[in-house]
Amino acid sequence: MLANNVIAVTSGKGGVGKTTVSVNLALSLARLGKNVALIDLDIYGFSVPKFFNITFKPKTFNGKIIPVESHGVKIMSMGFLLNGNDPVVWRGPMLGKMVQHFTEDVLWGELDYAILDMPPGTGDVALDMHYFIPQSKELIVTTPHPAATFVAERAGTMALKANHEILGVIENMAYFSPPGQNEKYFIFGKGGGDLLADKLCTEVISRLPLEPPREDGIVPMLYEEETLLYTYYNELAKRIDSLMNDA
Numbered sequence: 344m345l346a347n348n349v350i351a352v353t354s355g356k357g358g359v360g361k362t363t364v365s366v367n368l369a370l371s372l373a374r375l376g377k378n379v380a381l382i383d384l385d386i387y388g389f390s391v392p393k394f395f396n397i398t399f400k401p402k403t404f405n406g407k408i409i410p411v412e413s414h415g416v417k418i419m420s421m422g423f424l425l426n427g428n429d430p431v432v433w434r435g436p437m438l439g440k441m442v443q444h445f446t447e448d449v450l451w452g453e454l455d456y457a458i459l460d461m462p463p464g465t466g467d468v469a470l471d472m473h474y475f476i477p478q479s480k481e482l483i484v485t486t487p488h489p490a491a492t493f494v495a496e497r498a499g500t501m502a503l504k505a506n507h508e509i510l511g512v513i514e515n516m517a518y519f520s521p522p523g524q525n526e527k528y529f530i531f532g533k534g535g536g537d538l539l540a541d542k543l544c545t546e547v548i549s550r551l552p553l554e555p556p557r558e559d560g561i562v563p564m565l566y567e568e569e570t571l572l573y574t575y576y577n578e579l580a581k582r583i584d585s586l587m588n589d590a
């Protein structure tokens with residue numbers, strides 16, 4: 344079971360960096376010494392197993408699933424349930440009740456945080472999440488582009504209507520600074536994150552610059568120690584930790 348420490352990372356549009364944020368935030372919280380779960384609820388577009396290079400299936404115990412542990416994070420993903428025989432317990436029609444199974448039928452143990460990588464938009468998984476995990480808090484990810492913030496506003500409004508607290512907005516790909524320079528280039532426009540935060544009565548808690556992750560790294564798409572975003576994610580994890588403890 345998941346307790347009071349669930350953070351749903353959501354967005355309106357796909358491709359704005361929701362999974363990248365979920366994965367790197369989970370790892371940064373783990374670096375703070377927290378017990379962290381990362382739950383990939385992106386049923387059609389799951390990518391967390393690929394991010395972590397996990398190619399095997401989780402084991403089961405007494406009909407429950409033991410999450411896969413990687414880099415100090417306990418992981419569960421739709422990707423583990425497909426293209427294979429195990430675990431049998433979640434096959435077929437049960438996939439429709441995925442959110443409930445992911446929360447109730449996985450041996451999570453003691454957790455400080457559970458990060459949910461939500462699918463884009465306001466579909467069934469978002470509705471189920473609101474129903475089964477009413478205590479979850481939300482982080483809204485957007486780029487500064489008006490098209491992204493316009494759609495993200497709907498995801499945020501849905502959260503508010505379901506009485507979920509919004510922890511804040513993360514403006515991803517906020518700007519580009521050439522290596523070694525302070526100059527900022529606002530490739531996707533400027534001010535979208537602030538506008539969205541105003542509309543949702545919250546604030547922008549992080550502006551993450553454009554910095555391509557190393558796709559050829561041991562764990563693709565993770566920001567490693569030498570990158571600028573590694574520092575930004577460490578700061579974000581501290582901010583989230585204090586926001587969650589103040590709440």
Ligand SMILES: Nc1ncnc2c1ncn2[C@@H]1O[C@H](COP(=O)(O)OP(=O)(O)OP(=O)(O)O)[C@@H](O)[C@H]1O
Nearest residue numbers: 357358359360361362363388463516552553554555
């Ligand atoms: N700050 C950033 N700078 C550069 N590239 C980034 C940044 N954040 C994410 N990306 C890249 O953008 C692409 C999309 O990111 P990601 O898969 O996390 O988006 P998403 O919102 O989860 O998409 P989807 O909803 O389709 O799953 C990836 O290739 C990722 O490496």
